[in-house]
Amino acid sequence: MxxxxxxxxxxxxxxxxxxxxxxxxxxxxxxxxxxxxxxxxxxxxxxxxxxxxxxxxxxxxxxxxxxxxxxxxxxxxxxxxxxxxxxxxxxxxxxxxxxxxxxxxxxxxxxxxxxxxxxxxxxxxxxxxxxxxxxxxxxxxxxxxxxxxxxxxxxxxxxxxxxxxxxxxxxxxxxxxxxxxxxxxxxxxxxxxxxxxxxxxxxxxxxxxxxxxxxxxxxxxxxxxxxxxxxxxxxxxxxxxxxGEPVAEFELEQTERKLHIDDWCLLCEKCVKACPNHALTKTPTEIAVDPEKCVFCGYCGAACPEFAIKVI
Ligand code: SF4
Ligand code: SF4
Incomplete structure (x- = not known):
């Protein structure tokens, strides 16, 4: 190292x-x-x-x-x-x-x-x-x-x-x-x-x-x-x-990460404000995630008072 x-x-x-x-x-x-x-x-x-x-x-x-x-x-x-x-x-x-x-x-x-x-x-x-x-x-x-x-x-x-x-x-x-x-x-x-x-x-x-x-x-x-x-x-x-050593071939993990929002979300928008990447928006019925912008940092989850949003 x-x-x-x-x-x-x-x-x-x-x-x-x-x-x-x-x-x-x-x-x-x-x-x-x-x-x-x-x-x-x-x-x-x-x-x-x-x-x-x-x-x-x-x-x-x-x-x-x-x-x-x-x-x-x-x-x-x-x-x-x-x-x-x-x-x-x-x-x-x-x-x-x-x-x-x-x-x-x-x-x-x-x-x-x-x-x-x-x-x-x-x-x-x-x-x-x-x-x-x-x-x-x-x-x-x-x-x-x-x-x-x-x-x-x-x-x-x-x-x-x-x-x-x-x-x-x-x-x-x-x-x-x-x-x-x-x-x-x-x-x-x-x-x-x-x-x-x-x-x-x-x-x-x-x-x-x-x-x-x-x-x-x-x-x-x-x-x-x-x-x-x-x-x-x-x-x-x-x-x-x-x-700088040879890196063994690695089978990529099949379980892709994603952002999960539970149905008890109150649409309070605290997660939207907490997202540093502007990946979340509030629609009339849900919090929508832009998968191109989300880097799975989990900061939105830390801001949610209902524990309704998390990286899984
Ligand atoms: S902070 Fe939690 S309850 Fe509020 S909109 Fe986001 S996911 Fe829903
Ligand atoms: S995981 Fe990070 S980048 Fe993705 S929506 Fe939540 S706060 Fe934004």
């Missing part, structure tokens, strides 16, 4: 980051022992970087995976907090539930532009103060938006960006794949650490996985790539890609 510094930070991460959204309650909801064991296997194989979020509700998997593990692990988490108080609670929750004194990377979740970053400034400022106190090592943002990356260029305090980028540009908001690449390149030139998310477009690129990984691995300004996986077969295959 190759390791790189995340931009100008002193944080060294594996090229493969374990994207933990997949194992938790928003997606596969693996039993705790199974999910934590998968993370532990990844750590034993040389992965030292785990991506999570307050929204994912999966800190317990990571805490269990780290139990008794003596090597340094870089955990990046994020929160939608926009006030100092909300961020204080989010940071303390992460420190408590991950059983860590210091969170290596804490980010503002899903920033859309310089304006949303400015709107979240009290939360970011809280993180910067927490950094001085040693509770956080580096701060950053995650974003699906070209303008989110461009907005971060105006804030030297933002050291790390997790942008959505993949071969086909699936899920990128506010511009094309190449516009996103251009923005990322500018951010990397400023010394910001870059770790890509959704390399397989939420599963849409699974059939062209090699090309999708090669595309990102060959971009010199992307330090690491967060890959979601749910079992050892996927983990081992992904490790082989990242280690």
């Amino acid at each position: 190759e390791y790189r510094f995340l931009g100008n930070t002193s944080i060294k991460v594996s090229r493969m980051c374990f994207g933990s959204l997949t194992i938790g309650p928003l997606q596969r909801n693996l039993p705790l022992a199974e999910g934590s064991s998968l993370i532990r296997t990844a750590l034993e194989a040389g992965v030292n970087f785990i991506d999570t979020a307050q929204l994912y509700r999966n800190y317990s998997y990571i805490r269990e995976a780290l139990r008794g593990w003596s090597h340094e692990v870089v955990i990046a988490t994020k929160s939608y907090a926009y006030t100092a108080e909300m961020m204080r609670d989010a940071l303390e929750e992460a420190r408590r539930e991950l059983d860590l004194d210091q969170i290596p990377i804490f980010m503002l979740h899903e920033q859309e532009s310089e304006h949303t970053i400015r709107g979240h400034w009290p939360a970011l400022e809280y993180l910067l103060n927490a950094k001085v106190k040693g509770k956080v090592k580096a701060v950053g943002i995650s974003t699906h938006y070209v303008q989110g990356v461009l907005g971060a260029l105006k804030y030297p305090e933002i050291e790390v960006i997790s942008p959505l980028i993949n071969l086909s540009g699936i899920g990128i908001q506010g511009g094309s794949r190449d516009q996103m690449l251009n923005a990322i390149q500018q951010a990397a030139a400023q010394g910001k650490g870059i770790f890509a998310m959704k390399p397989l477009g939420g599963g849409h690129l699974i059939a062209e996985q090699k090309a999708a990984f090669d595309f990102l691995l060959e971009l010199p300004y992307i330090d690491s790539i967060a890959v979601g996986m749910k079992n050892e077969q996927e983990l081992n295959r992904n490790l082989a890609y990242f280690n």
Whole structure:
């Protein structure tokens, strides 16, 4: 496994980051022992970087995976907090539930532009103060938006960006794949650490996985790539890609992912507003999904008060 510094930070991460959204309650909801064991296997194989979020509700998997593990692990988490108080609670929750004194990377979740970053400034400022106190090592943002990356260029305090980028540009908001690449390149030139998310477009690129990984691995300004996986077969295959080893032929899983909406949906539209990819619309009788836009992130499910929408 190759390791790189995340931009100008002193944080060294594996090229493969374990994207933990997949194992938790928003997606596969693996039993705790199974999910934590998968993370532990990844750590034993040389992965030292785990991506999570307050929204994912999966800190317990990571805490269990780290139990008794003596090597340094870089955990990046994020929160939608926009006030100092909300961020204080989010940071303390992460420190408590991950059983860590210091969170290596804490980010503002899903920033859309310089304006949303400015709107979240009290939360970011809280993180910067927490950094001085040693509770956080580096701060950053995650974003699906070209303008989110461009907005971060105006804030030297933002050291790390997790942008959505993949071969086909699936899920990128506010511009094309190449516009996103251009923005990322500018951010990397400023010394910001870059770790890509959704390399397989939420599963849409699974059939062209090699090309999708090669595309990102060959971009010199992307330090690491967060890959979601749910079992050892996927983990081992992904490790082989990242280690430049031959990848065994793999029979694609027949069970395609889809978004399921139960008939007790109240049409409240909370999921529509929560979808970062504008994949949901409300019709007079139902919530309709645009399959071209949905990347199966599960964020809509987290927003539903009725537990009526989920990735299956
Ligand atoms: S948030 Fe839940 S109840 Fe509301 S419209 Fe969406 S699926 Fe239906
Ligand atoms: S519809 Fe739901 S799962 Fe699909 S992209 Fe939107 S939030 Fe994510």
